[in-house]
Amino acid sequence: MKIRTRLRRALTRLARDASFLALGAPLHLLMGSLLFGVVGLIWETLWGADDSAPVALGFAVVVTVFCVPALTVAQCWRFRRLLGIDIPRPGWRRPWRQFGYHSLAGTLFGTLEAVVVALIPAGLATSLTTVWVYAIPWKWRIKHPEYATQAAYLSVAGLLVLAAVPPLAAALVRLESQVVPALLGRSREEDLARRVEDLTESRAGAVDAAGAERRRIERDLHDGAQQRLVSLALNLGIAKATLADLPPEAREVIDTAHREAKEAIEELNSLVRGLHPAVLDELGLDAALSGLAARAPLPVRLRADLPRRPAPAVEAVAYFVVSEALTNIAKHAREATRADVTVTRLGGILRVVIADDGLGGADPGRGSGLTGLAQRVRSVDGTFRMSSPVGGPTMMSVDLPCQS
Secondary structure (H helix, E strand, C coil): CHHHHHHHHHHHHHHHHHHHHHHHHHHHHHHHHHHHHHHHHHHHHHHCCCCCHHHHHHHHHHHHHHHHHHHHHHHHHHHHHHHCCCCCCCCCCCHHHHHHHHHHHHHHHHHHHHHHHHHHHHHHHHHCHHHHHHCCCHHHHHHCCHHHHHHHHHHHHHHHHHHHHHHHHHHHHHHHHHHHHHHHCCCHHHHHHHHHHHHHHHHHHHHHHHHHHHHHHHHHHHHHHHHHHHHHHHHHHHHHHHCCCCCHHHHHHHHHHHHHHHHHHHHHHHHHHHHCCHHHHHCCHHHHHHHHHHHCCCCEEEEEECCCCCCHHHHHHHHHHHHHHHHHHHHHCCCCCCEEEEEEEECCEEEEEEEECCCCCCCHHHCCHHHHHHHHHHCCCCEEEEECCCCCCEEEEEEEECCC
């Protein structure tokens, strides 16, 4: 049973390799034939007497040029269909690499493929020489007994050729599968550029998904937990106002619970606004930043020049940067009395500048919240710069790309 399985696998592999080589030989040799014809027409054009040679030469050159990408597509299909090897096609900006492969390496591979494929019928025909000899009438064989000996030698030679075909075919297929993707596929620079594009697209999708998830959480908190807390605070307020005959200890518990419920509502409101404020989606970045400036614990002068709204992901990052910057100024900026926020759109760049008049000394390298700000900015290919000398002032500048 094992021998039968191995034999079946060997025959299947041989059929695959032979089909691969048989299909590759004409594809490879086609370019060689075209180039041979072009060379002959060039000779006729330069030294021949045929007036139609230049026209034929131009036609042959056009056909050759248009055959290069077609042959590349055919070769990629051959590797993918028969060997399961996906060769990424090279960029159209580098056709000379394809032309060089088809004209040089392709011609060599086509010659070897044709030889290996031709060995199969040659070996079969030669190995059956003895059978053909014994098909001749016996009277003729008696007159020529040396033919039987020669037929035996030819049959053995044919069997040896057939035995050599599988390893030769496998070796040639293995050689092509290693060489052709390196010559015909995309270069390392093209692969890196394609990888960068894929990573950029996937990162943009991740940023959009994260923004959508934040908006969903904001809606759930606003419509669920926040409403329950409001209802709880309202009931506690009603209980405090109507239940006047309660013991002082019970009234103190109700007062404490009512106060903590209102504080929880305020904290939840701040959390919801920090996640993704509804006004950002409804009215845009200018209105959302105006709300931030109005709620800031120190005077904030806001200047916004936004003729067009940027993408939602860019708006969210800009809002987050301003919100965190104003929070940091209120908590950590020593002796800061005011802050300036300027948001302008310069072509495809949204520039956000936050400055305060504190004593400075902020350092993003210390692992503070500034590091998180810089990472958030880089998530959308933005740039983060900060200047905070000792003695002040402190200025944070963020550039965010926006194409919409």
